[in-house]
Amino acid sequence: MATVLSLSGSPSASSRTARLLRHLDARIIERGHDVVPLDARSLPAGPLLRADTSAPDIARAIELVERADAVVVGTPIYQAAYSGLLKSLLDLLPQSALEGKTVLPIATGGTARHVLAIDYALRPVLSSMGAHHIVQGWFVLDRHITVDDRGVRVDAVAQEGLHKVVDRFTQALEARRDLSAVR
Numbered sequence: 001m002a003t004v005l006s007l008s009g010s011p012s013a014s015s016r017t018a019r020l021l022r023h024l025d026a027r028i029i030e031r032g033h034d035v036v037p038l039d040a041r042s043l044p045a046g047p048l049l050r051a052d053t054s055a056p057d058i059a060r061a062i063e064l065v066e067r068a069d070a071v072v073v074g075t076p077i078y079q080a081a082y083s084g085l086l087k088s089l090l091d092l093l094p095q096s097a098l099e100g101k102t103v104l105p106i107a108t109g110g111t112a113r114h115v116l117a118i119d120y121a122l123r124p125v126l127s128s129m130g131a132h133h134i135v136q137g138w139f140v141l142d143r144h145i146t147v148d149d150r151g152v153r154v155d156a157v158a159q160e161g162l163h164k165v166v167d168r169f170t171q172a173l174e175a176r177r178d179l180s181a182v183r
Contacts, residue, residue, distance in 0.1 A: 001032055002102075002173040005068035008039045009075035009086025015041070016145045017108045021074040023152040024106070024166055028072070031170040038064055040089045048085075051092040058092065065093055070102040070173055073126065077109035077117045077139070082125075090125060099130030102176060104169040105137035106162075108145065115139040135172055138165045 006025050008018035018039050025035040038061060040048075047055030053062060065071065075082040105122050107114070118137040126134050140162065144155035154162060 001034060002069035002177065003034045003036060003067065004028055004070045004072060004173075005064050006035050006037045006072045007065075007074065007086075007089075008037075008041070009073065009083045009089065010039070011041050011083060011085045012076070013041070014147070015039075015076070016142055016147060017074045017076045017106075019147050019152045020108060020140060020145055020154070020162075021072060021106065023154065024072065024162060027163065027166050028170060031167075033070075033170065033173060036064055036068065040085050043089070048088050048092070053092060061089065062093060062097075065097050068101065070104070070169070071098065071131075072104045072106060072169070073122070074106040074108070075122065077107050077114040080114055080117050081121045082107070082117065090129070093129065095128070096130045098126060098132075100132045101130075102133045102135065102169065102172050103131040104135050104165060106165075107137065107139045108142055109139065110142050112139075112141065133172055133176075135169045136165055138162055 006021050008021050010017040028035050043057050047058045075086045103126050105118050107118050140158045144158040146153040
C-alpha cells in the first residue's frame, strides 16, 4: 500500500479541479492505497508567497510531499499554464522533492486548446523535481464536470479516460512496490 498525496493547485473555493481530485481519490483508495488530500488554497498566502518554509502550515505541506510515495497533482489551466498557486507551492519545495515518486498530473480547463499544457508546462517542472515516473496525465474540460449537492459527476467519456490513467497510476505504484519487495 502506498501513501498518495492528492494535491489541488486550484485557488477557487468552488473548484472543479479539487472536487475532481477528491472523486479520483476514492478510486485510488479502492485500489488499496492511502490518500492524503492537500488543497494549496488552504495554505496561508503570506508565508506561501514569501516561501517561508518555517511557517507551520507550509512546513506541514512540505512534510506531506516528503512522506508521500506518490503524488496526484491537479490544476486548472489558465492561459495555457498551470495555476500560479500551484507554481508558488512547487517553487518552495526542495528541487528533489519528487525524487523517487510516481506522479499523476491532472488538469481541467475551459477549452481543448489547453490540453497540451500538461506535457509542455507541468510535466517538465515535475520532471525537474526528480519524479521517478510521471504517468500519462489527463485533461478534463470544465463542461464535463458537474458539481451539485449530490457530489461530482463526470461525463462518461471523460470518466473512462480518468479511470484508465488512475488505474495506470495505481498499477505503477504496485509494480514499484513489487520491485522493492524483490530487492
